[in-house]
Amino acid sequence: MFQVGWGQSTSLREWSDPQCFKLVGVRAHRFASGLTRNVLYMSEIHKFIFEGLPVRGAVVRLTDAWVEILHRRASNTTHGAYPPPVQALLGEMAAAAVLMQSNIKFNGALVVQVFGDGPVKLAVVEVQSDFSLRATATVNGALSPDASLSQMVNVGNEGRCAITLDPKDRQPGQQPYQGVVPLFGDAREKLEKFSDVLQHYMLQSEQLDTTLVLAADDKVAAGLLIQRLPMAGKGNLAGQSQASDEDQIGVNEHYKRIAMLASSLKREELLTLDVETILHRLFWEESLLRFEPLQGESGPRFACSCSRERVSRMLLSLGQAEVDSILQERDVIEVGCDFCGLQYRFDAVDAAQIFRAAHLAVPPAPLQ
Numbered sequence: 001m002f003q004v005g006w007g008q009s010t011s012l013r014e015w016s017d018p019q020c021f022k023l024v025g026v027r028a029h030r031f032a033s034g035l036t037r038n039v040l041y042m043s044e045i046h047k048f049i050f051e052g053l054p055v056r057g058a059v060v061r062l063t064d065a066w067v068e069i070l071h072r073r074a075s076n077t078t079h080g081a082y083p084p085p086v087q088a089l090l091g092e093m094a095a096a097a098v099l100m101q102s103n104i105k106f107n108g109a110l111v112v113q114v115f116g117d118g119p120v121k122l123a124v125v126e127v128q129s130d131f132s133l134r135a136t137a138t139v140n141g142a143l144s145p146d147a148s149l150s151q152m153v154n155v156g157n158e159g160r161c162a163i164t165l166d167p168k169d170r171q172p173g174q175q176p177y178q179g180v181v182p183l184f185g186d187a188r189e190k191l192e193k194f195s196d197v198l199q200h201y202m203l204q205s206e207q208l209d210t211t212l213v214l215a216a217d218d219k220v221a222a223g224l225l226i227q228r229l230p231m232a233g234k235g236n237l238a239g240q241s242q243a244s245d246e247d248q249i250g251v252n253e254h255y256k257r258i259a260m261l262a263s264s265l266k267r268e269e270l271l272t273l274d275v276e277t278i279l280h281r282l283f284w285e286e287s288l289l290r291f292e293p294l295q296g297e298s299g300p301r302f303a304c305s306c307s308r309e310r311v312s313r314m315l316l317s318l319g320q321a322e323v324d325s326i327l328q329e330r331d332v333i334e335v336g337c338d339f340c341g342l343q344y345r346f347d348a349v350d351a352a353q354i355f356r357a358a359h360l361a362v363p364p365a366p367l368q
């Protein structure tokens with residue numbers, strides 16, 4: 001594991017959201033809005049802590065946002081839909097990225113990337129601090145429908161996973177924080193679950209016990225995160241044990257019990273059950289303090305910065321002669337967004353309009 005960073009206190013752990021604790025004491029209640037309405041069709045994040053214990057958790061279900069990501073890709077006439085194993089990997093990455101972004105107090109983009117040495121060269125998910133997200137993957141060559149993680153991205157054990165925090169107000173020359181881990185375990189054994197890669201990352205890079213369950217299909221990308229909170233230092237639980245032993249990896253009994261419960265969650269359950277059912281099934285004997293779910297405008301949703309106007313400006317910068325020569329070879333210019341796959345199409349009439357509009361928009365020469 002190696003890191004490039006600002007050399008300051010920049011890590012996911014440092015950014016662990018202290019706001020979490022201000023709501024301790026707010027009793028769980030059935031929220032009036034959202035839980036029953038559109039629950040299957042609106043992406044959502046549910047955060048919670050275990051009352052009096054140094055353990056927190058979150059469940060994310062990406063539904064409409066995830067379907068939009070898949071739809072844009074599937075409609076791309078150059079690339080087409082993701083093969084099923086790539087779809088599963090990218091969905092798990094998306095769920096995990098949203099979980100991590102929801103866990104930190106950070107104004108900027110959290111980017112999860114897998115750099116593969118197999119047929120999948122790159123898979124990227126970017127989640128902004130307002131939970132707008134986009135994702136893409138680059139696939140070269142054939143892939144069997146049941147390809148494993150290593151067969152996709154870690155054939156020669158050279159695959160890497162990078163987590164980047166890119167601040168919105170980054171100064172010129174300032175590098176974003178980035179942590180990188182390999183896709184193998186302590187004995188260089190290839191990891192076959194993406195959740196294992198991230199658990200490894202959280203342990204190695206952030207010294208945080210973390211349990212992740214991730215799953216994705218063609219309708220839902222979902223994840224459950226359970227994390228032990230540091231007892232010492234900023235943001236600890238007031239009034240809790242001072243024992244420093246408790247702050248070491250893998251020793252907290254409460255965390256171990258809750259992590260074991262979380263690990264019993266099956267992929268199918270995560271994909272098909274609503275959040276209330278999942279939390280009740282796993283933790284009915286625990287005392288959970290719930291936060292208002294984040295959904296709709298405040299929840300995860302798809303967003304890409306591409307637009308027809310942007311592509312029009314790009315065509316303008318090519319110049320009319322170049323655009324006309326392309327249009328002589330083919331009927332339509334197709335420009336696909338690298339980040340979401342959406343294709344923008346311009347025929348000769350569209351192109352003529354762009355250049356005419358630009359011509360009209362040229363400001364008149366100033367009067368003498």
Ligand SMILES: [Zn+2]
Binds near residue numbers: 306337339341342
């Ligand atoms: Zn786009």
